[in-house]
Amino acid sequence: MAEVELRGIVKEYGAVRVVHGVDLTIEDGTFCVFVGPSGCGKSTLLRMIAGLEDISGGDLLIGGERVNDQRAAERGLAMVFQTYALYPHMSVRQNLAFGLENIRMPKSEIAARVDEAARMLKLEPYLDRKPRALSGGQRQRVAIGRAVVREPKVFLFDEPLSNLDAELRVSMRGEIAALHRRVGNTMIYVTHDQVEAMTMADKIVVLRDGRIEQAGAPIDLYNRPVNTFVAGFIGSPRMNFLPCKVTGHDADGLTLQDAQGRPLRAAVDGRTVGEGDTVELGIRPEHMHPDPEGYPVQVENVEQLGGESYLYVRTETGVALTAHLSGQTGLARGGRAFLAIRPEFAHVFRKDGTALPRLRLGELEGDTRT
Amino acid sequence: MAAIVRALYEGAFNLFEKPMQMLQYSLGAHRMAWVFLLPNLLIFGLFTYLPILLNVWYAGTSGDRILLGERDWTGAANFATLLDCGSYLDPNTCRRDLFWRAVHNTGWFVVLQVGFMILLSLIAALILNRNIPLKGFFRAVFFYPVLLSPVVVALIWKWILQRNGVLNAGLDWAGMPTVNWLLDPSWAFFWIVFVSIWANMGFYVLILLAGLQSIPSDVYEAAEMDGTPAWRSLLRITLPLLTPTLLVVMVLSLIRAVQAFDEIYVLTGGGPGSATTLLIQYIYDVGFATRPRQFGLAAAASLLMAGVLLVLTLLQLAATRKRAEDG
Amino acid sequence: MRKTLAVSALALMAAGATQAQELRFMCYQDGAECDAWAEAFQSFEAENPGTTVVVDVVPYQAIIESLPIQLEVGEGPDLARITDYGGLARFLLDVRPMVSDPDLIEARYGPSLAWARVGDNAPDGIYNIVDQLTATGGFANATLFEQAGVEMPGPGASWADWAEASRAVRDATGVDFAMAIDRTGHRFAAPAMSFGAALFNDEGEALVIDDGFRSFSEQFVAWHEDGTLARDVWAGAGGGTYQDAAGEFINANLVMYYSGSWQIGRFGRDIGDAFDWVATGAVCGPAACTGMPGGAGIVGLNRTEHPEAVAKLMEFVARDDIQAQVLAQTRNLPANAELQANGIAYQDVTPEVAAALTAFAASVPDFSDTAYALQGYQFNRAVYTNIPARLTQAIVGELSLDDALARLEQDVADAIAEAR
Numbered sequence A: 001m002a003e004v005e006l007r008g009i010v011k012e013y014g015a016v017r018v019v020h021g022v023d024l025t026i027e028d029g030t031f032c033v034f035v036g037p038s039g040c041g042k043s044t045l046l047r048m049i050a051g052l053e054d055i056s057g058g059d060l061l062i063g064g065e066r067v068n069d070q071r072a073a074e075r076g077l078a079m080v081f082q083t084y085a086l087y088p089h090m091s092v093r094q095n096l097a098f099g100l101e102n103i104r105m106p107k108s109e110i111a112a113r114v115d116e117a118a119r120m121l122k123l124e125p126y127l128d129r130k131p132r133a134l135s136g137g138q139r140q141r142v143a144i145g146r147a148v149v150r151e152p153k154v155f156l157f158d159e160p161l162s163n164l165d166a167e168l169r170v171s172m173r174g175e176i177a178a179l180h181r182r183v184g185n186t187m188i189y190v191t192h193d194q195v196e197a198m199t200m201a202d203k204i205v206v207l208r209d210g211r212i213e214q215a216g217a218p219i220d221l222y223n224r225p226v227n228t229f230v231a232g233f234i235g236s237p238r239m240n241f242l243p244c245k246v247t248g249h250d251a252d253g254l255t256l257q258d259a260q261g262r263p264l265r266a267a268v269d270g271r272t273v274g275e276g277d278t279v280e281l282g283i284r285p286e287h288m289h290p291d292p293e294g295y296p297v298q299v300e301n302v303e304q305l306g307g308e309s310y311l312y313v314r315t316e317t318g319v320a321l322t323a324h325l326s327g328q329t330g331l332a333r334g335g336r337a338f339l340a341i342r343p344e345f346a347h348v349f350r351k352d353g354t355a356l357p358r359l360r361l362g363e364l365e366g367d368t369r370t
Numbered sequence B: 001m002a003a004i005v006r007a008l009y010e011g012a013f014n015l016f017e018k019p020m021q022m023l024q025y026s027l028g029a030h031r032m033a034w035v036f037l038l039p040n041l042l043i044f045g046l047f048t049y050l051p052i053l054l055n056v057w058y059a060g061t062s063g064d065r066i067l068l069g070e071r072d073w074t075g076a077a078n079f080a081t082l083l084d085c086g087s088y089l090d091p092n093t094c095r096r097d098l099f100w101r102a103v104h105n106t107g108w109f110v111v112l113q114v115g116f117m118i119l120l121s122l123i124a125a126l127i128l129n130r131n132i133p134l135k136g137f138f139r140a141v142f143f144y145p146v147l148l149s150p151v152v153v154a155l156i157w158k159w160i161l162q163r164n165g166v167l168n169a170g171l172d173w174a175g176m177p178t179v180n181w182l183l184d185p186s187w188a189f190f191w192i193v194f195v196s197i198w199a200n201m202g203f204y205v206l207i208l209l210a211g212l213q214s215i216p217s218d219v220y221e222a223a224e225m226d227g228t229p230a231w232r233s234l235l236r237i238t239l240p241l242l243t244p245t246l247l248v249v250m251v252l253s254l255i256r257a258v259q260a261f262d263e264i265y266v267l268t269g270g271g272p273g274s275a276t277t278l279l280i281q282y283i284y285d286v287g288f289a290t291r292p293r294q295f296g297l298a299a300a301a302s303l304l305m306a307g308v309l310l311v312l313t314l315l316q317l318a319a320t321r322k323r324a325e326d327g
Numbered sequence C: 001m002r003k004t005l006a007v008s009a010l011a012l013m014a015a016g017a018t019q020a021q022e023l024r025f026m027c028y029q030d031g032a033e034c035d036a037w038a039e040a041f042q043s044f045e046a047e048n049p050g051t052t053v054v055v056d057v058v059p060y061q062a063i064i065e066s067l068p069i070q071l072e073v074g075e076g077p078d079l080a081r082i083t084d085y086g087g088l089a090r091f092l093l094d095v096r097p098m099v100s101d102p103d104l105i106e107a108r109y110g111p112s113l114a115w116a117r118v119g120d121n122a123p124d125g126i127y128n129i130v131d132q133l134t135a136t137g138g139f140a141n142a143t144l145f146e147q148a149g150v151e152m153p154g155p156g157a158s159w160a161d162w163a164e165a166s167r168a169v170r171d172a173t174g175v176d177f178a179m180a181i182d183r184t185g186h187r188f189a190a191p192a193m194s195f196g197a198a199l200f201n202d203e204g205e206a207l208v209i210d211d212g213f214r215s216f217s218e219q220f221v222a223w224h225e226d227g228t229l230a231r232d233v234w235a236g237a238g239g240g241t242y243q244d245a246a247g248e249f250i251n252a253n254l255v256m257y258y259s260g261s262w263q264i265g266r267f268g269r270d271i272g273d274a275f276d277w278v279a280t281g282a283v284c285g286p287a288a289c290t291g292m293p294g295g296a297g298i299v300g301l302n303r304t305e306h307p308e309a310v311a312k313l314m315e316f317v318a319r320d321d322i323q324a325q326v327l328a329q330t331r332n333l334p335a336n337a338e339l340q341a342n343g344i345a346y347q348d349v350t351p352e353v354a355a356a357l358t359a360f361a362a363s364v365p366d367f368s369d370t371a372y373a374l375q376g377y378q379f380n381r382a383v384y385t386n387i388p389a390r391l392t393q394a395i396v397g398e399l400s401l402d403d404a405l406a407r408l409e410q411d412v413a414d415a416i417a418e419a420r
């Protein structure tokens, strides 16, 4: 059981800095997910925590103790790799026991732990098989089991599900979440898939180019993204952005105008912007729906999934938008439509990408459809 | 110009197309395969199988004539004298003592050369596989001797080891007693093993390095996370995962050690006495160097050796197959 | 080689038109033998229009290794310059019936003609004209003796005298080696005979290990043990490999060197005025003072399509004036009795070389019959190659001398049995 704390962590490969001073506290027992686009430094950060990479600067504390100079094994962590990294020449049982033998644990206790992990991960029938005789999902479970038996303070996962097919991914997601509930340890999980992050995390850390963009509870990140990057990254399909000009503000929010001069409103705190400023209005696809008095758009494509529908539209100014409707729709490709953009669902971002505080959260006001 | 070449090229194909079509028509596609195999079979037959057959035939004859028709058929007599021994462990009790000395020498040579070469190659490969400075340079250092012709290798070492050679000059300069390295049977044997390891190990270092590099690095990272001590990582992870490569290296080097000849012949001439005479040199000596030439005996000895090589080659095939399955 | 090809091609083209005959002569040379013959053949060609002689100069190794195989399979030149008359006996052409004056040739070359009259060859056949008679014998570094203040053993000195004197010189001057003997049974045989070895049994078969052979072998091994003889030469190789010590002698690192007359040219050239050296002639043992005769010579090969032309050329080669002319250039000892008696006017030789040639020439008449018998023995190569193989084993301690000699006897017997 341990809290993990990063203070100004920096990673440099030669002259190239790939992690730029990360400060982060992961409370004990938290399931923390690092997300971000590929190459943003998630793995590097995780591997520095694991002890597989040297830390170029800053302090890493685990359970309050500075561990920068401890070797991986001494930090009391266990890691599950994207490629599983099983010992190919050892049976599942030997794979699970190997780390315990390293610390000269008594045989009986090793056997007990291996059996326990095998039972928990439903690996009992495969204990004497070699990894090459297992399916991808089974291998991943062995990799998790290898971490579990060591009863580490912290579990680290580096994109553990990305080599699995979609269906298996969903079920393994559930298994890992269940594992977390059962053992209650701190877990740090790296993924580039925001759905995984949203579904599993207690805390999400969004990374970009070696910096933290925003860290917090998943729903907070969804509701109050601090900038266009996080807003675009969290939520699927991604948030729509519409360039606008500020025309005025009052206690209820901002009055805006799109490029054609069409008026729009957003329930955000507009005190920090002035009239005439260029901003971007953000609206999530699931928050737009047909409304005769809404915003006029041209329908370019319609996807009917039965229980839900996607509209791909273009504004008169040429901006592409996506709308996610529940149920089915009578709108057809090539036709005109009007979509409601309601102030309590609108996000507004300054020219530099930072968000204005939202005054009302439509998401919390019950039925979103009128 | 290009058009002419092209026309000729296509013309050549067109030339063959009709007859080939007719051939296929009359033979059927199945037998047609033999038509394509025939040139290869002929070449192999002429330059590989025929010589082997001739060798078997020579082994059953005696005399110093080359033409088979002028040689006397003696059946298994050559094998009988070669295998005529009081005790195979003591060449002095054998009818052909030099053959058995060569067999003993070859046996020791193979065991020592292969054993130490694999050990040293493994150590070198393990070191070169780490992030040491000047890695490329050291790799080249190990591999360079492999590129040298065996005669050059032997001449270099002769120059180092002879009475007034570099090594003795160094020892003399350091105030240590000099040794006439190649004139003392034990030292001479030591040096042929040493030199042949020096000349050949780069090749095996390279194969082992490739084997080491094919072990995924994440396995080592997993081992590191598992707190595996370095020696245990070597014994329990590196060596087992390298076993198929080691097996191939072992059989390959065994075969080459049994066939060792050129650098040793140039370095010691098989001497002093017969201390460094290996099998191939024995065969060369009785077949070509001493007069009259005893082709039959040489052929019989080479067939006995071929038997040993056959077993080793089968082992190698098995090892390669196992490696293919594991890899 | 290229020249040969071109000439052969021309010859082929011309073959239909005229009665042109081309003789191919495969020649090796220690010095300038082939060049001298090529020059001499110009007058032959002038005397015999329509016959051309193409001289292919090849390394000695080719004569030893390729020529026998070519002949075995019915290929090869019309003539060759060889040393192994016994081994090639059955491929040699007997020119006696075709030469104009066989008796003259017999008178001039009698002893060396016997070397090819072995096996099934005619006992009076003329197969070979020796143009380079060789004799084994010693060379001593006179300057080292002088420096050491040791008196050099004179003519008729024994092996023991030379061993003692050479050791004294070595110790006084600090050179590496006292004595050395080339690594071949051919060199070994001479002192063995001087120690009384009979070599042949009553049926004329070698090799007999008798007391004489044994006693020199014991001395030989003992001299290796006490360092009198340079270990490097015999122990430095295995099997029947030939090894000489000329380099050590030329470098003034060796006091006394037992080799042969063919080294004279090389020593004259390579030693120059670096030091004074002398040829010792034959060295004596308890039983005799013999060296081994030998020699390279020109033979006709019986596969030739122009035996008459070959015979003509052989007669030309044997002529006194031609031999005198060629040997003056090549500075070799004559096998020709007339020239032996009258001497040859060697061209451009230093007094040392001239003295050495004289010393060797003078030693030849005293060589024992056994020495000539061995040189003419069909299977002498079996003796020459097996002696170093087995005696080296005794020198390095791999076999006791008794075992080594027993094995030697057996090896030679096996080899001869194989060749019969």
Ligand SMILES: Nc1ncnc2c1ncn2[C@@H]1O[C@H](COP(=O)(O)OP(=O)(O)O)[C@@H](O)[C@H]1O
Binding pocket: A013, A018, A036, A037, A038, A039, A040, A041, A042, A043, A044, A045
């Ligand atoms: N060994 C290395 N040397 C240099 N640059 C590296 C190395 N490893 C990773 N990087 C760089 O660091 C950045 C972060 O990589 P990584 O942490 O693997 O990204 P991801 O978020 O996809 O896991 C990338 O730009 C990558 O190119």
Ligand SMILES: [Mg+2]
Binding pocket: A042, A043, A044, A159
């Ligand atoms: Mg990654």
